[in-house]
Structures are given as C-alpha cells and as structure tokens.
Amino acid sequence: SQKIEQNSEALNIQEGKTATLTCNYTNYSPAYLQWYRQDPGRGPVFLLLIRENEKEKRKERLKVTFDTTLKQSLFHVTASQPADSATYLCALDNTNAGKSTFGDGTTLTVKP
C-alpha cells in the first residue's frame, strides 16, 4: 500500500542549530514533492516545491533534497530560530494526478 512517513516524533533543537526533517514514501512515483508549514489553528503555507529531476532546492534558510532512489526528501532549516517552531508537512504529487497526498507532519520546536 502507499505510505508517506515523516519523522515519527517531534523534533526539539536549540536556536542556531540546523533542523533536519525527513519525508519517506513507499509505492509512490512522485513527479513533485512539496513542503508546507502549519501553525496551530491555521492553514498550511506553501514553502518549497522540488521536481523529481532536481536534487536540491534552496530558499533563504531552507533547503530541500529529493532522492528518488532512496524515496526520501530531507528538509533542512539552517540557523534555526524560535519563530521556525511549527508543524511541517510534506506532500507528494504523482504525474497527472491533479491532487497532492500529505504526510502527517513533523512538529519542530526551536528553543532559545
């Protein structure tokens, strides 16, 4: 069966460190992978999209990698700040699916 797995537990790190979140999938062949941020009681906000033929994408302090052989994406937040504390969701898009499938999310807490 198809499955998307993000870090099974919440991630707690110290301010200034790099947070690394994982998104593993099975029985998907995603053409695109997206990352979203969700704050409590709010809707998700789009952060980054990476295509299957791209290895890495960056946006300010954020970096995403996509390894279709390992069936894994890594999401890095460098020089983390308490304001980065949120739940981060990965979403997979198969080619021509017209819809995304979301993981359960990982809650990141950055402590001052």
Next chain:
Amino acid sequence: DGGITQSPKYLFRKEGQNVTLSCEQNLNHDAMYWYRQDPGQGLRLIYYSQIVNDFQKGDIAEGYSVSREKKESFPLTVTSAQKNPTAFYLCASSVGGGSGQPQHFGDGTRLSIL
C-alpha cells in the same frame, strides 16, 4: 489582498443535521480542494475540483457533498451520513489542477458535534 476565506471559523452540528462550510477565493484559481485534518494527523482529501461545474471524490468522500457553480466558490456540506464529523476542515486552491501546483489554504473551520 487576494486569498481564501473560510467561514464560519467554528461550527456546531446537532445529530442528524446537515451543515455547510463556506470557501471563497479571489485568486482567480481554477482548482479548489477540501481536506479534513484530525488531531496530530495530516490532511486527507475529501473532494477536489479542477474546473467550474466539475469535481471528483477524494480519499474520504463518504458523508460529504460539494458543488462548484462558480469559479470562486466551493462549499462543502457535511451530511448526517458522516458519523464522525468532528475535525478541522481546510479549503485550498491552486492556479491549475495539474501536478506540481502549490496550494493556497484558508484558515479552516473547526466543526464539533453538540
């Protein structure tokens, strides 16, 4: 400001009652989506629409209905057939319905049973 507006923010349903959640967007997006989110879980797709007057069932459509009569509006009705409706409901839109389209989300409606 362009965006997606969901209303109401909180909604209470009595047993046997249908309720309708509103979703309006002024982004001129073709595609719209409804998701359900339960505590500590990700988003599960209920229905989606890639164009006006057309929509498809998502993964958990049973007990729900939608309409797409206008490009900017995609209301969701939670029917009495949905036995466990308590959840956080999120509406989203994207430029087109194809793959690789970032979605813009509203701030959700929290539905509870009285």
